[in-house]
Amino acid sequence: MSHVGVCVPCGRALVCAKNEVSVEVTYWSGPLYNELFSGDLWRCPDCGRELILGIARQPFASKNVVGSIEYDRIKRELKAAGERVYLMRPSNGRTPVRL
Ligand SMILES: [Zn+2]
Numbered sequence: 001m002s003h004v005g006v007c008v009p010c011g012r013a014l015v016c017a018k019n020e021v022s023v024e025v026t027y028w029s030g031p032l033y034n035e036l037f038s039g040d041l042w043r044c045p046d047c048g049r050e051l052i053l054g055i056a057r058q059p060f061a062s063k064n065v066v067g068s069i070e071y072d073r074i075k076r077e078l079k080a081a082g083e084r085v086y087l088m089r090p091s092n093g094r095t096p097v098r099l
Contacts, residue, residue: 004042004053005042005051005053007044007046007047007049009047010044010046010047012044012045014042014043014044014051015042015043015044015045016040016041016042017041017042017043017050018040018041019040019041020038020039020040021038021039021040021041021052021083021084021086022036022037022038022039022078022083022084022085023036023037023038023052023055023085023086023087023088024037024085024086024088025037025059025087025090027090031064032064033062033064034062034064034071035059035062036059036060036061036071036074036075036085037055037056037058037059037060037088038055038056038060039052039053039054039055039056039086040052040053040054041086052086052088055088060074061074
């Protein structure tokens with residue numbers, strides 16, 4: 001038996017609501033960095049709690065203080081398509097930036 005996750009308060013297995021959602025991480029590492037990762041959105045069918053799991057190891061777009069035309073273009077396209085960009089605070093020792 002294999003389940004991706006269980007909602008503890010409800011005791012229900014999570015269901016995948018959407019594959020390949022965008023997750024943005026902003027952190028300070030000398031200059032300010034922004035990175036976009038792909039992940040999967042999971043939801044509890046009872047209470048609606050949401051989790052993003054399966055976040056890619058490498059970002060599909062990134063930029064630093066100098067900027068990135070590609071990063072800005074991708075953000076504009078996501079917004080134009082009505083795609084939500086989820087925010088994540090890093091927990092890997094990088095200094096998070098409070099958004
Ligand atoms: Zn639940």
